[in-house]
Amino acid sequence: MSEPGKPVLVSLRGASFAYEDGPTVLEDLDFDIREGRALVLLGRNGSGKTTLLRLLSGGLRPRTGRLTVEGRPVTYDRKGLTRLRTTVQLVVQDPDDQLFAASVAQDVSFGPLNLGLPKTEVRARVDEALDALGITRLADRPTHLLSYGQRKRGAIAGAIAMRPRVLVLDEPTAGLDPDGQERLLATLDELRAGGTTVVMATHDVDLALRWADDAALLTPEGVRTGPAAVMLARTDLLRQAGLRLPWGVAAAELLLAQGLLTDAAAAPRTPEELSAFLRADAASPVRADG
Template structure:
């Protein structure tokens, strides 16, 4: 087991009733302080894996551990797990049910039996973290899709988990909504929350994640995002394409505009900076 694994599955297998085995003999680590992107084609087992990590499903074989200790699936064990790991599903309407934003965000802390003052503090903290303090009294049925997404995440954040697992959090958001959500996630990471994001967006994974885990028919392969997302064999097996940043870096290196030691661009702004640097070098040579 990795010494830095906060949450880990070991030898985990799972099959739904009357269905085929979805995951078999899986070893998987969530390392504290690392942003992890989870990628794979539809039906590869991403949702099953996330539910195993968060305690929504129990492995048929193998075990789930938190800081090296096996998780028990009684009330005490699951409460311990869910104060460590929180899962936010893809559709916020599957998670929101209270009349107002603040009431919905308070549901988890109230279920922990916390004093009212502590619940209020957690709600205020979570609303601020997701930049929705102004929506505290807004009825949930009057929220935009992006606001509902952030409210659902705030409900998980109010539990103060050490690991936050998000299923396709940017799906359905416009570009501005995506940027605001990513900014909120960056703030959570800065405050010590480990974030796992399932996504089909390889460009987002390259830009955002420290590590990437690719689910393929042969199993899961994980490692630093730039190297994993450059593996065309694994990407093909996972039903994914090469990220534009990786493809662009390969082209730049082929034309001598980027050396092997310099990371490739992950955003349009970083690409513009590469060209600006190359242009500056050319001007210096011309002046000399």
């Protein structure tokens, strides 16, 4: 993985998993989450993305191998799982699988209450989480009256109320309209700026290129991890993972070939960035004189 100097917070080594009476989903897998890196996990349906996220968060236990947090093996008793879940929190794809309390504030308070925290501390965490997700006004709203995007934010608020060091999200932008996606990504950026390491599983290669520092591709030959810009330009790995080439990579190749760009790292990664780039290039003195 890139940035080898970054400390490993959570690690799987030699992990394998199979569901009861089913085929092996993951086999002899090594996977690291490094502090401060935005990591995106990509792969075709059935490749094991959700299974991997559940292994990392303690929802599933590997058949072989081990999970460690800062080098210490995770134990799957109450004490060990509590320690893990104060470090790693998973937000599942469908918020209706996660929200269950009568109101948003009650739902967000569930995790901190289970930690046995004083009521004043629980209230502070709930207020902080609701504010971070921009849903303070929804604190007393019944969860079943929320819009889909609001339910997504409520589920994430419940996770960050645990103040995890690592937030793991399964397809967080699925089902959101473009404005909802942008608002969620802005929230994730704010959480990262506050010190939370974020891991996201997604099928959206354009989002991955734009957002992530590192990309992990689940292929039939195993997981391949590296800098997002490098991994998402590897057409061989993308083909193995059942993914297409990101729009931004294709745009960068065209700009480089046309001599409009000299550094691929500075390439636009969204249509809006491309439009701004072309306007700036057309207005530059060199281009105008040429």
